[in-house]
Amino acid sequence: MDAELKEYSIQSLVKDLRRVVSEASDERDILNRVRPLARRAALSKDSWFEKRFYGTDPEQGFGVHLLHEEPDHALAVFAVSWLPSRGAPPHDHGTWAVVAGVEGPEKNEFFERVDDRSRSGYAELKKIEETVFGAGDVLAMRTGQIHGVRNESGAVSVSLHIYGKNIQHTGRSRFDVETRTETPFVLKIEE
Ligand SMILES: [Fe+2]
DSSP states (O other): OOGGGGOOOHHHHHHHHHHHHHHOSSHHHHHHHHHHHHHHHHHTGGGTOOGGGGOOBTTTTEEEEEEEOOTTSEEEEEEEEEOTTEEEEEEOOSSOEEEEEEESOEEEEEEEEOSOSOSTTBOOEEEEEEEEEOBTOEEEEOTTOEEEEEEOSSSOEEEEEEEEEOGGGTTOEEEETTTTEEEEOOOOBOO
């Protein structure tokens, strides 16, 4: 790989994200243009990664580190570290999302909602796909896409997450496939 590509700060990423969002015609366009930026940032971790980003919350199963957000919470960038054999339940984001692998494999399961959304707090999900991604691999998710994450490796994994808006401010949901429930999904953010 071009050595130049390995230098990419979060500040440079954010500058590029601002340009993409101002130029893009729609969400699909944003996702297509953010993909290569996320990959470049993930592969340039020496430019921005700090040891403290390995920090995890044992109760939550993962650690969430905010690297950037705009004053109105737009363009939120997080480093997320996942404990072995832990993960996040099926959830949506309330905005577009692009996730890139930084270290270690992470399993992603994708779901589709199959109920008619007429009952508050009730949701039926059907699993549609599963994929494992590693360093430099990128997942782009439109608003409303539901996925669950699991680190099935024996070591802490790390991924870089970019959202159209900070997911603590989008009113997004988590889902329980067994009990068919939808509840608010609020994260614990590391200091
Ligand atoms: Fe997610």
